[in-house]
Amino acid sequence: MSGASAVRRVAFVTGASRGIGAAVARALAARGVVVAVHYRERRDAAEAVLASLAGEGHGLVDADLADPASTAAAWADAEARFGPIDVLVNNAGVFLAHPPLGTSLDDWQALWRLTVDVNLVGPANLSWFAARSMAARPLKDAAFGRGRIVNVSSRGAFRGEPEAPAYGATKAGLNALSQSLAKALAPNAIHVYCLAPGWVDTDMAKDHLHGPGAQAVLEQHPLGRVNGADEIANAAVYCALDAPPAMTGSILDLNGASYLRT
Numbered sequence: 304m305s306g307a308s309a310v311r312r313v314a315f316v317t318g319a320s321r322g323i324g325a326a327v328a329r330a331l332a333a334r335g336v337v338v339a340v341h342y343r344e345r346r347d348a349a350e351a352v353l354a355s356l357a358g359e360g361h362g363l364v365d366a367d368l369a370d371p372a373s374t375a376a377a378w379a380d381a382e383a384r385f386g387p388i389d390v391l392v393n394n395a396g397v398f399l400a401h402p403p404l405g406t407s408l409d410d411w412q413a414l415w416r417l418t419v420d421v422n423l424v425g426p427a428n429l430s431w432f433a434a435r436s437m438a439a440r441p442l443k444d445a446a447f448g449r450g451r452i453v454n455v456s457s458r459g460a461f462r463g464e465p466e467a468p469a470y471g472a473t474k475a476g477l478n479a480l481s482q483s484l485a486k487a488l489a490p491n492a493i494h495v496y497c498l499a500p501g502w503v504d505t506d507m508a509k510d511h512l513h514g515p516g517a518q519a520v521l522e523q524h525p526l527g528r529v530n531g532a533d534e535i536a537n538a539a540v541y542c543a544l545d546a547p548p549a550m551t552g553s554i555l556d557l558n559g560a561s562y563l564r565t
Contacts, residue, residue: 310444313385314543315378317341317368317429318395320349322505323455326536327392332356334544339364339381339388341395360385368395368425369417378432387440389447390543391433393426393477394455400466415469422473423480426454430484430495438491446548448492453542454481455535458501458558474499478554485552494551496542501558502529526559 314331318324320342328338329352337360342349349363362384366377382388401414430452437450457474464471481497488495502520520529538557542550556564 310447311335311337312389312544313337313339313387314390314392315339315341315364315381315388315429315433316392316394317425320345320352323500323503323532323535323539324392324394325352326532327394327539328352328361329356330533330536330540331390331392331543332358332361334540336390336544337361337385339385341366341377343367343395368429369420371424371428374425374428375432378429382436387436388433388450389437390451390453391429392453392455392539392543393429394539395425396422396455396457396470396473398467398470401469402466403468418467418469418473422470423476426477427480430454430480434484434488434491434493437493438488442492445492447544448494448548450493451543452481452484452488452493452495453539454495454497455539456481456497456499456554458499458556458562460499461564462562481554482552489548489551492548494546494548496546496550496552497554498535498538498542499554499556499558500530500535501561503532503535504529505532523561524559525561528559530557530559 314336316324316328319328319340328340332338340349340353341364353361364377364381367373399414401411433452440449442449454477456477459471460474460478478497481495485495
């Protein structure tokens with residue numbers, strides 16, 4: 304998966320100011336893809352990612368994905384500045400602790416609403432914009448299709464998230480959304496893939512991976528380590544650029560055999 308892309312493509316990567324999103328942006332840029340680097344609040348971090356990207360033509364896109372109007376404006380801005388979006392990577396998400404027996408009703412409802420809006424409704428809205436845009440363009444490359452959507456889900460969609468049930472529920476919803484979109488959009492040569500990582504060594508997970516519970520997390524992993532962000536990024540780039548159309552609707556487990564589902 305190295306080398307420059309022979310065809311100019313544009314990707315919109317959400318949550319690209321750090322972690323998996325930043326790694327995906329860098330990996331796509333290394334393949335010659337023009338990247339719209341989405342962020343919400345961490346502009347300095349997003350600018351650092353932008354400066355690190357290979358090639359030219361990349362830019363920043365600011366949006367609150369929990370706000371439909373902000374999401375719509377960001378998509379319109381990205382297409383106006385970069386041209387038609389060929390690849391949407393829905394990576395942005397929040398993991399907010401709210402154990403059912405340790406959370407007030409007001410906090411429970413607020414955290415559920417925010418998690419649903421960011422983790423599920425935001426990707427659904429962006430996927431709607433992407434699907435409409437992609438379906439309207441001519442088919443130039445049958446192997447690639449008219450466009451691709453790559454959603455970043457989680458191992459937690461399958462094994463449960465007792466400390467953050469809304470996170471597990473929304474990631475399960477993202478899996479179902481991905482498969483529903485794959486069926487709906489396949490006749491238009493728009494392909495949808497979903498990644499379900501386990502623990503990934505990023506800023507978002509550092510308190511768990513380097514805190515008191517780190518050993519318990521490590522013991523789940525036969526590889527003796529958790530995933531690197533670059534490993535998830537490589538899989539995302541494969542789906543974004545190289546995966547065959549026959550894989551549309553697939554959910555790829557990336558958890559180092561820490562959780563095996565049937």
